[in-house]
Amino acid sequence: MTRAEGKRLRAGVAFTSLWIVGLAVFTAYPVAASLFYSFCDYSILKAPVWCGLENYRQLAQDELFWKSLRNTLFYAGLSVPLGTAVALGLAVLLNCEVGGRSLFRLLFFMPSIVPVVASAMLWLWIFNGKYGLMNGFLDLFLSPFGLHGPAWLADPSWSKPALVIMSLWGTGNAVVIYLAGLQNVPAELYEAAEIDGASAWRRFIHVTLPAIAPVVAFNAIMALIGAMQLFAQAYIMSEAANGNGNASDGNPARSTLFYTIYLFSTAFQDLRMGYASAMAYVLFLITAALTWMAAQFSRGRYEDSP
Amino acid sequence: MTRVHKGSRRVAMGLLLLFSAAFVLPFVWLLSTSLKPIEQTLSLPLTFIPWAYTADLGGKRVEVTLDFQVTQPGAVVRFLAGEDAGKLGFLGARQLASGSVPATVVHPVAAGSWHVTQRLDRALGEEGPAPLWDVLPRDRIDSRIRPRWDNYPRALAALGGDSASDRDRVGFWTFLGNSLAVAILGVLGTVISNAIVAYGFARLKWRGRDAFFALTLATMMVPFPALMVPLYGVFKALGLIGTLLPLWLPTWFGSAFNIFLMRQFFRTIPEELSEAARIDGCSEWRIFWRIVIPLSTPVLVVAALFHFIFAWNDFLGPLLYLTRKDTYTLALALAGYQSQNGGVQWHYLMAASAVTILPVIILFLFAQKTFIRGIATTGTKG
Amino acid sequence: MSPRHKACLPLLLAAALPAGAAQAVHVTYWEKWVGFEAQADQAVIDRFNRSQDRIVVDYSSVSHTDRKTLVATAGGDPPDIAGLNEQNIATFADAEALLPLDDFIRRDGMTNTEWLSRYYPVYARICSHAGHVYAGISTPKVMALYWNKTLFREAGLDPDRPPRTLAEFDDYSRRLTKRDPATGRLTQVGFLPQDPGWWPWIFCSWFGGKLFDEQRVTFASDPRNVAAYDWIQSFTRDYGLDNVKVLSSEFGPWASPSAPFFTGRIAMVFQGVFYDNYIHQYKPGLDYGVGPWPEAVPGVTDFAMAEADVLVIPRGARHVREAWEFIKYVNSANPDARTRDELRGAELLDYLQVKNSPLRVWSPFFAEHNLHPHIAMMRRLSASPNVVSAPDLGIWQEYYREVISSFDRVRLLDATPREAMAFSQSRLEKSWERYRRSLERHGQWAALGETAP
Incomplete structure (x- = not known):
């Protein structure tokens, strides 16, 4: 190494030194420790005892683990496509030359920055089976037939759809992104299509969609990663749905036992930190796979010349 | 922008109005509930308007609550015998005619009248004379719109729980202070540390830089829940469990996403500016501080705003690390408010939620453009 | 309260109180109650604090006391006394999160059996796990x-x-x-x-x-x-x-x-x-x-x-002896109390919370002037051989x-x-x-x- 190289290296390390410490203490060590604990019987109060693959073996046989995974996939499988569709639809509508566009954009975006605890409280109230806004609205259509809206969060078959509906309210983030993506589609493409006499729908399918597909795919996968980590709203709402103040079981009837809730209660309620670490690692692998997919979609978009 | 026909534009406008109504209605519901008296939050049919009802009871004009509508005609009576002798009560027409309950009629009541009770703003458990009541036709009850703004101070006062000891009585202002401390210290940490680190990645050439940067990007895929357990151990070893530090200290040591965001921006600043400064004998630190930072305000503001919102809204972090009430953030206190009050007082809960939402909405309205540009760039280019 | 204020508090107290009290040990106590039950707790604490000049118990109402206590104990900074549910005792004790009270009882000149025989059997069972006493009762139900x-x-x-x-x-x-x-x-x-x-x-x-x-x-x-x-x-x-x-x-x-x-x-x-x-x-x-x-x-x-809310001392607590003194106070009573002012410990708490006492011996005042309309039935059921607990x-x-x-x-x-x-x-x-x-x-x-x- 020449002196100049050495000097540059020192400067580089000096500038990134905070991150070197941060990476080591707040990421690298936890990732390694988590892996170690996942092979241990560990409760934080007692010293970890090595138990090999036992945690992973138990995980494979743990009905609740699978249930939490199924619940999470159900939620993600519903909220991500619906959220993407709604956001894309709204973005397309906004992209028509309509008046008041920035006001609409503002209105759609606002819910997405509402603190999740506050929006959980609000939706808890909206989904109240008797006095809630949702059933008040639905009953306008249902009561002529002698029907009544469901009990939502108190009903195991409606609690997850309720959370999905709530997630749609927070989809404004994606609206903004997709709108920006739509605005980046070169106008010449549309003009060419128009000259060819393509209908608006065909233009959307053949011009718009291919042009913004990478953005949509990337953001949908990011949303999927987020949905896999669903915690706060489900935790708060299930605590309230039960009434006896214990959220660790995903009430009612474990219908909202999501992956991160099970992980949290295993670790910090049952103090089974080793088992929780094994769960954490499985989540880590799932997320890594999804991220890799996202990277495939966005490959080349942020690779710039050195 | 897509050019569309006038007709389709009208359809689009209609759809947008419909959807924006769906997005705005929850906010309206939140506000309307927060301004109602408790019994109106639990009454049907639903209304968005907070009412005040008044009626003449016992010769006095008093505020009343509408309890229920009587379905059959009958009378308000005074009982003559039995345990209830001397008390007032309501008897249906058939019971009255059968004479099975000895009573004298005070006044007759038509079907569809309302049972009303005097509204006493007494704290639970507080003793006092029993409230007056009567059964009156709807046209003898006045209604006018009256938002209860005093729900707000009451909800905030109840946020910390009505603990018996003064020392323990922490409340809204403590929570607000904690939330602000965590958010502001976190914003400072985010902006300062990530700018320094990103400069090292963006504007300096050194051996191992690209490999290290790839590693940095790779850490973005580690989900926080996967790190909860060992991170808890780290902060235990540092003796910080139960303090606010675990919530903001890590921001002073960089984060992959922000490093990436800022690096991308720094690279758009012409290299010639740095070169010229280097020839003039400027140190890297000086170039960073005097040239790059002043040109980078947009990205710094975006990172600051994002972090503020994240810190303000965070629930899992405070849930994990905070044990004492005097360290609670507003979000955590709000979540606790719901679980510590057996019967949910929706009007107070909505008022407290509104107060928690307000700062981020204000921040957003002030920095709307930056926000939207920030979201759009990170979502489409990052 | 901000950390700065907290630092000021001892100084203020030192200035305000007579010299002896300045050395009083402050015991932190986490409890789930808010509202009138918390006021009852506070009244008992006040009476305890006034009854001697070495210990001051500081009450904090904490939601989800069980999880918070566990997390704080694991984090190395637990309260001196935690108000848990009885159902937590076995789990917490097996996790080595609780201090057995046996040594304190022995130091006070009693065996575990003697200590426990003062309760109705169902509450004695609730306090113990694996042959150790881990808890005192705060609120019996x-x-x-x-x-x-x-x-x-x-x-x-x-x-x-x-x-x-x-x-x-x-x-x-x-x-x-x-x-x-x-x-x-x-x-x-x-x-x-x-x-x-x-x-x-x-x-x-x-x-x-x-x-x-x-x-x-x-x-x-x-x-x-x-x-x-x-x-x-x-x-x-x-x-x-x-x-x-x-x-x-x-x-x-x-x-x-x-x-x-x-x-x-x-x-x-x-x-x-x-x-x-x-x-x-x-x-x-x-x-x-x-x-x-x-x-x-x-x-x-x-x-x-029957079930009970209990008082425990988490492992790692700083003032264990003082914590025990308070637990002992809340798990004893004045058997001769004939007026409200003579009530002590368990009976004072249960009188103010309008509940039964877990102890076998009830003072004349507590038994006769209880505000609970069905206290006799509650006492009969507490004493029943067919009362069960979790x-x-x-x-x-x-x-x-x-x-x-x-x-x-x-x-x-x-x-x-x-x-x-x-x-x-x-x-x-x-x-x-x-x-x-x-x-x-x-x-x-x-x-x-x-x-x-």
Whole structure:
């Protein structure tokens, strides 16, 4: 190494030194420790005892683990496509030359920055089976037939759809992104299509969609990663749905036992930190796979010349 | 922008109005509930308007609550015998005619009248004379719109729980202070540390830089829940469990996403500016501080705003690390408010939620453009 | 309070108090209560703080006290005293999160047996685990049958004679159930197992079943437990699932004026000693009676359930001796108290919280001037040989969750009792096996095994 190289290296390390410490203490060590604990019987109060693959073996046989995974996939499988569709639809509508566009954009975006605890409280109230806004609205259509809206969060078959509906309210983030993506589609493409006499729908399918597909795919996968980590709203709402103040079981009837809730209660309620670490690692692998997919979609978009 | 026909534009406008109504209605519901008296939050049919009802009871004009509508005609009576002798009560027409309950009629009541009770703003458990009541036709009850703004101070006062000891009585202002401390210290940490680190990645050439940067990007895929357990151990070893530090200290040591965001921006600043400064004998630190930072305000503001919102809204972090009430953030206190009050007082809960939402909405309205540009760039280019 | 203010507090106190008190040890105490129970706690603490000049107990109301205590103990910064639920004791003790109180008791010149014999047996059982005393009682609770006398009268039943046997209970429940003749919808039910639905396992014990048999989980294998869940499901079958859903959609929270027992939607409930306070608060004037659970197993009279909130010292607490002094105070009383001012410790707390005392000996004032309208019944049930409490089991939290989950599935007709319970049983067997192995690994099993129930 020449002196100049050495000097540059020192400067580089000096500038990134905070991150070197941060990476080591707040990421690298936890990732390694988590892996170690996942092979241990560990409760934080007692010293970890090595138990090999036992945690992973138990995980494979743990009905609740699978249930939490199924619940999470159900939620993600519903909220991500619906959220993407709604956001894309709204973005397309906004992209028509309509008046008041920035006001609409503002209105759609606002819910997405509402603190999740506050929006959980609000939706808890909206989904109240008797006095809630949702059933008040639905009953306008249902009561002529002698029907009544469901009990939502108190009903195991409606609690997850309720959370999905709530997630749609927070989809404004994606609206903004997709709108920006739509605005980046070169106008010449549309003009060419128009000259060819393509209908608006065909233009959307053949011009718009291919042009913004990478953005949509990337953001949908990011949303999927987020949905896999669903915690706060489900935790708060299930605590309230039960009434006896214990959220660790995903009430009612474990219908909202999501992956991160099970992980949290295993670790910090049952103090089974080793088992929780094994769960954490499985989540880590799932997320890594999804991220890799996202990277495939966005490959080349942020690779710039050195 | 897509050019569309006038007709389709009208359809689009209609759809947008419909959807924006769906997005705005929850906010309206939140506000309307927060301004109602408790019994109106639990009454049907639903209304968005907070009412005040008044009626003449016992010769006095008093505020009343509408309890229920009587379905059959009958009378308000005074009982003559039995345990209830001397008390007032309501008897249906058939019971009255059968004479099975000895009573004298005070006044007759038509079907569809309302049972009303005097509204006493007494704290639970507080003793006092029993409230007056009567059964009156709807046209003898006045209604006018009256938002209860005093729900707000009451909800905030109840946020910390009505603990018996003064020392323990922490409340809204403590929570607000904690939330602000965590958010502001976190914003400072985010902006300062990530700018320094990103400069090292963006504007300096050194051996191992690209490999290290790839590693940095790779850490973005580690989900926080996967790190909860060992991170808890780290902060235990540092003796910080139960303090606010675990919530903001890590921001002073960089984060992959922000490093990436800022690096991308720094690279758009012409290299010639740095070169010229280097020839003039400027140190890297000086170039960073005097040239790059002043040109980078947009990205710094975006990172600051994002972090503020994240810190303000965070629930899992405070849930994990905070044990004492005097360290609670507003979000955590709000979540606790719901679980510590057996019967949910929706009007107070909505008022407290509104107060928690307000700062981020204000921040957003002030920095709307930056926000939207920030979201759009990170979502489409990052 | 900001850290800076906290730092100021001792200084202010030092300036304000006489010199001796400046050296007083401050004991931190986390408790779940807010409202009037917290005021009662504070009154007891004030009395304790004034009774001597070495110790000052500082009360903090903390929601989810159990999880917060565990997290703080694991994090190395626990309170000196934590107010937990009794169900936490075994789990926390096995996790080595609690300090046994045996040494303190011995230092005070008593054996564990002597110390525990001052309580009614059920509360003595609650305080101990694996041969050690881990807790003192803060708030004892007895659950009894509450019935609405007005509805009894309407149904032509004797309002002063509650059902005495299970068959009678079922019969009463049918006679107290009303439907809207036009729609067939329920307007009132005699009994609904899910209200309040907090302790579904008690129905198993009531039917004579066992939840744990020396070394094994017996949730599904004990036919009496299955019979209890069959009985629970029979209510949904009789009423109709939709009818129950519609009816219960009108129920307000249990502690509100619109709670179904207060609005006359449900005629009989099993509730705790604390329920009278809520009746007084939300439905003053309700005409109701309180009695033992009907005989479900012939010969088992005065059946009831007891549980308690307890005081423990987490491991790693800084002022353990002072913490013990306070726990001892709250678990003793002045047996000669003849006026309110002479009440001490447990009796003062229970008098102010309007509950029963866990101690066998009651002072004349506490017994005679108690504000609880049914205190005699509560005392009779506390002393009953047939009062039961939750099993002393390290996996009880998981067990409880399974019990609830099965209960929900059964009452919502999602599964037959046998199916739901077998599912829970297989999970619990695995959990117990894992738990036992973990204790073995840490060398704790032998100690636990010796004293296993």
